[in-house]
Amino acid sequence: MRPPIRFTVAKEFLPIEITPSDPQELESAAFLEAAKRFYESQFEDGAVEVQSVPGGLAVTWTPAEASLDPFEYAVGLLQKRQHEVAVPILQGLLKSEPNHLGVLFNLGMAESDLGKLDDAIVHLKALVEKDPRHAHGWVALGVGQARAGRIDEAIATLGEAVRVAPDDPYARRNLGGLLGKKGLLADAVTHLREAVRLLPTDQPALYGLAHTLVALGGDEHAAEADGLFQRAIAVDPDTELAELCRRERSQIAQRTFRSNAAGQIRMDAVMYCLGAMQTFAKMSKEDVRKIAFEIAMLGTKGLDVNDPAQRYHLRSLPGQFSGLHLVCIEYVGFKLIDPSVDLGFDLSQEYRQAQLLFGGSPGAQP
Amino acid sequence: MRAETQAVVAELERLSGFAVQIVPVHDLAVMAKVTTSPKVTGSYIIQYRSGIPFKDYLVAFQCGHVLRLLSLPGSERFQFATGSAATKWASSLSGVPGIARDDLAPPDAVLATLTEQLVSGLFTQLRSIPIGMRLDAWLASDYPTLADEQAESLAAQQQEALSCLSPQVRAMVPDEIVSASILLNTAYALFCDRLLGTTQFQVPYAASGFRDLGGALLKIFDELPAGPSSDRALVDRWAREIGLDGKYTWVPLHSGSPRVS
Numbered sequence: 001m002r003p004p005i006r007f008t009v010a011k012e013f014l015p016i017e018i019t020p021s022d023p024q025e026l027e028s029a030a031f032l033e034a035a036k037r038f039y040e041s042q043f044e045d046g047a048v049e050v051q052s053v054p055g056g057l058a059v060t061w062t063p064a065e066a067s068l069d070p071f072e073y074a075v076g077l078l079q080k081r082q083h084e085v086a087v088p089i090l091q092g093l094l095k096s097e098p099n100h101l102g103v104l105f106n107l108g109m110a111e112s113d114l115g116k117l118d119d120a121i122v123h124l125k126a127l128v129e130k131d132p133r134h135a136h137g138w139v140a141l142g143v144g145q146a147r148a149g150r151i152d153e154a155i156a157t158l159g160e161a162v163r164v165a166p167d168d169p170y171a172r173r174n175l176g177g178l179l180g181k182k183g184l185l186a187d188a189v190t191h192l193r194e195a196v197r198l199l200p201t202d203q204p205a206l207y208g209l210a211h212t213l214v215a216l217g218g219d220e221h222a223a224e225a226d227g228l229f230q231r232a233i234a235v236d237p238d239t240e241l242a243e244l245c246r247r248e249r250s251q252i253a254q255r256t257f258r259s260n261a262a263g264q265i266r267m268d269a270v271m272y273c274l275g276a277m278q279t280f281a282k283m284s285k286e287d288v289r290k291i292a293f294e295i296a297m298l299g300t301k302g303l304d305v306n307d308p309a310q311r312y313h314l315r316s317l318p319g320q321f322s323g324l325h326l327v328c329i330e331y332v333g334f335k336l337i338d339p340s341v342d343l344g345f346d347l348s349q350e351y352r353q354a355q356l357l358f359g360g361s362p363g364a365q366p
Numbered sequence: 367m368r369a370e371t372q373a374v375v376a377e378l379e380r381l382s383g384f385a386v387q388i389v390p391v392h393d394l395a396v397m398a399k400v401t402t403s404p405k406v407t408g409s410y411i412i413q414y415r416s417g418i419p420f421k422d423y424l425v426a427f428q429c430g431h432v433l434r435l436l437s438l439p440g441s442e443r444f445q446f447a448t449g450s451a452a453t454k455w456a457s458s459l460s461g462v463p464g465i466a467r468d469d470l471a472p473p474d475a476v477l478a479t480l481t482e483q484l485v486s487g488l489f490t491q492l493r494s495i496p497i498g499m500r501l502d503a504w505l506a507s508d509y510p511t512l513a514d515e516q517a518e519s520l521a522a523q524q525q526e527a528l529s530c531l532s533p534q535v536r537a538m539v540p541d542e543i544v545s546a547s548i549l550l551n552t553a554y555a556l557f558c559d560r561l562l563g564t565t566q567f568q569v570p571y572a573a574s575g576f577r578d579l580g581g582a583l584l585k586i587f588d589e590l591p592a593g594p595s596s597d598r599a600l601v602d603r604w605a606r607e608i609g610l611d612g613k614y615t616w617v618p619l620h621s622g623s624p625r626v627s
Contacts, residue, residue: 007525008532009532014574039573055534055536056533059570061566063566081417081419238388238389239390296407296408297387
């Protein structure tokens with residue numbers, strides 16, 4: 001499927017075949033007709049629309065296949081995330097078929113994604129009025145309302161979506177997310193659990209449930225959340241959401257790490273930091289950088305700081321290491337090469353104690 | 367990621383000895399880039415615009431950039447650099463057409479900075495379009511299962527590139543830069559149509575009379591060997607064709623540690 005092409009030509013670059021001698025003619029009907037015919041001949045198939053704009057001419061070409069089934073064509077464009085060009089086609093279709101549920105739904109969804117929220121809400125409300133059993137329509141309307149900041153309305157709308165289709169995972173996921181934002185955590189968890197049950201590999205649902213469990217508090221919830229974050233990361237490790245999951249896992253690990261020491265300094269971490277200081281004192285900054293960055297890379301896949309097993313190794317430093325040991329080495333390494341870096345894991349107390357042991361004063365550098 | 371993309375990533379990791387990190391970035395100005403020397407972070411970092419529907423193609427393309435460089439002997443690895451010659455050229459340009467030279471005009475220093483940025487963008491195009499075309503030809507030939515994403519990505523790039531014809535660009539960019547940019551984009555559009563078996567991407571440029579000049583660039587692309595050792599010659603020949611020769615340099619990359627920009 002060929003996508004449409006939209007461009008604007010400055011008057012200086014207009015095709016010589018159609019450039020009027022008088023710039024005033026750029027807006028004339030005769031010029032626009034000649035321009036349309038010229039571009040139609042150049043593209044050879046499909047349809048061309050032209051419009052006079054300040055300083056030039058806007059041209060839109062739509063390929064021949066778009067006219068065979070304009071609705072299917074527009075949906076295909078939306079699937080390719082070409083919302084900007086799909087919306088005008090759907091708007092045109094709506095004029096001729098104002099009761100076409102598919103047009104209303106897809107137009108509303110596209111407008112919502114483009115941030116044209118007032119238009120989206122109008123079209124999606126029209127849809128659910130015409131078909132009150134259209135669960136996806138209710139969900140899209142709720143999402144649009146939420147994007148517009150109309151949270152209470154959105155919760156009511158998504159509640160209707162759940163009533164219409166209790167097994168719609170998107171209704172559950174979005175309702176759970178909004179309830180969580182409102183602080184109604186227990187209700188949020190109920191819906192998010194359903195969403196995860198219905199869509200076990202949906203990254204946003206897994207993240208939403210895990211995040212809400214963390215907010216509920218308690219060791220059990222934290223442990224369950226950690227597992228859900230891991231599942232979410234495994235779905236696609238290269239997304240922004242996966243990065244959020246990794247950060248939240250790190251925070252859970254940090255809390256567990258502190259609670260294991262009942263809030264006191266962890267002497268194992270102090271000794272790991274001290275060892276790193278002693279090792280780095282004999283190395284160039286370049287070698288320290290290599291080690292610190294290698295650990296940082298490992299960390300992107302997740303280091304388990306609460307498991308004492310020595311199950312990691314590095315290319316840049318011999319030996320077998322536990323997760324906590326590596327984080328301590330990384331912490332000391334970055335203090336040397338770039339103290340402004342926040343590793344998201346606070347070992348400042350242990351680091352200070354190690355400095356005292358290493359150099360006799362908190363200011364001593366390895 | 368698709369298996370074929372993972373294979374390209376693994377190949378880069380194997381040949382370079384460095385890990386490859388793939389990082390989504392919200393609202394990244396370009397679709398994707400490889401930004402860092404592997405020695406600084408211990409890895410190649412590929413950034414891509416999050417939410418983009420053809421991530422696999424973009425990742426494979428960026429890996430291809432580095433693989434292409436690594437396939438050269440150390441003595442043949444060069445980095446494209448602009449320096450005083452480009453700055454001097456920027457200061458000689460015809461000025462920004464849409465800004466009147468009156469009391470309300472921005473200070474000369476601001477205009478000079480703007481022009482330097484525009485010149486820098488043009489040289490980025492000069493370097494990246496012809497070598498990118500080599501990479502696209504390689505992906506189309508060696509990784510045909512990425513063809514669907516390649517077609518989507520090229521269509522999106524072609525749509526973005528068309529802004530060079532617009533009245534807004536015409537008003538804000540000196541003539542010399544606009545003309546060169548249009549020719550580069552024309553060559554790229556002709557190439558994309560040929561690669562994808564389409565005709566529509568070249569039409570906006572051809573209609574405005576740029577087909578022959580852009581076609582001359584494509585002819586040079588076809589005449590030179592496709593291997594990476596000809597990349598510098600390719601960029602140099604294009605530069606000569608559109609009057610940009612002598613305004614940039616090639617800086618050797620030492621000690622087998624490629625820095626790709």
